[in-house]
Amino acid sequence: MHVKECILSAPGKAILHGEHAVVHGKMALAVSLNLRTYLRLKATSDGKVCINFPNISTLLCWDLTELKLLVPDTCKKEDGKLLNAELVKCLREFVGVTNGNLDTSNMATLAFLYIYISIFGTGELPSLTVTVWSELPTGAGLGSSAAFSVCLAAALLCASGAITAPLRESEHTARWCQEDLELINSWAFQGEMIIHGNPSGVDNAVGTWGGMLRFLSGKIIPLSRVPLLRILLTNTKVPRSTKVLVAGVKDKINKFPTIMTPVLDSVDAISCTCEKVLSEMTHEPITGEHYNILEELIDINQHHLNVMGVGHPALDTLCRVTLARGLHSKLTGAGGGGCGITLLRPGEVIYTVQDLRDCGFDCWETSIGGPGIQQHSPHAVKDDILEILNHY
């Protein structure tokens, strides 16, 4: 093993515009959040691999001898756009995943085992313990699966020696070089493929690089100059699965191609227009008209997302309650429940927070644009999170 112990973190994300359309080759605008997923990897010598994912109540241990039997004959060490079908089939049987059973714990376990065996399968399997704790709500549209996959990919790549842990003595936080980030991102995409089925890659790109970015057909363009936006996040707490929602949109497009294609094109135009307005806001004095346009784009996109079939009555409530205070909201991420975003104007007093809490929703203002995957020294991690990571 190339590391004895390491602690990493990756951010969640909010999609401003382009969710679902991005899966079909359209543009998305996404931004990292100040809520992060933390992972601690520890080398052990007991011949076991243990995973502890307390957010989803998962604590499992296997003997290395058991896991060795799962390594397929053709274990590719290459990163790629396709999963090794033989390994997926074998792991699904091992973990007990059937087609109708989208148990949250199973998907995370499957993603861990897939990345672990793919990275180490051609050599010796190491004995280790991995603990993951997240500040993000899981399965709520804020990219928890991507932050999880990015952390797993980075930690296991470091443990294998494919990349080097960047933290030097006396440093508290460190990042990887561009080349290593590309490798982390490509393995995180494979984790997302396990959890999502058909991801665009936008979520893992934000988890890897952080900041605000434009994502189009696998191309990631960081937006360096963006205005300081105030965004309210609301979690309707309605559970949903990204995998199921993405598959539903695909079915609708296949069923009504001539009806749905213009909707996707319109979402693409919304993302382009939004990017243009955001860029103007960094070059010229910000006016009320800039905000008027951003708000109208949010309203139009929310209608389109309803047309795609990924709305939910709880998200309608969010839009109605915030509009009563003159604020504009849309779902973010896969929809079907989960979280929505509300744009706040500078200096705005947000009475709407109490209205939303009265509806039973969680609601908080977030800061956006935090860093992508990082390695931390234990001193750089908040005490309560460190306690959870060290508990196992």
Ligand SMILES: Nc1ncnc2c1ncn2[C@@H]1O[C@H](COP(=O)(O)OP(=O)(O)OP(=O)(O)O)[C@@H](O)[C@H]1O
């Ligand atoms: N902290 C975590 N620990 C373990 N597994 C996690 C964690 N966070 C996410 N996951 C895995 O990711 C799944 C949720 O992924 P899903 O893509 O459905 O939602 P999301 O990523 O939160 O939202 P979106 O994809 O819309 O942004 C969980 O069911 C679990 O398998």
Ligand SMILES: C[C@@](O)(CCO)CC(=O)[O-]
């Ligand atoms: C719904 C979706 O567009 C965003 C999920 O955060 C899926 C994806 O891009 O992989």
Ligand SMILES: [Mg+2]
């Ligand atoms: Mg996800």
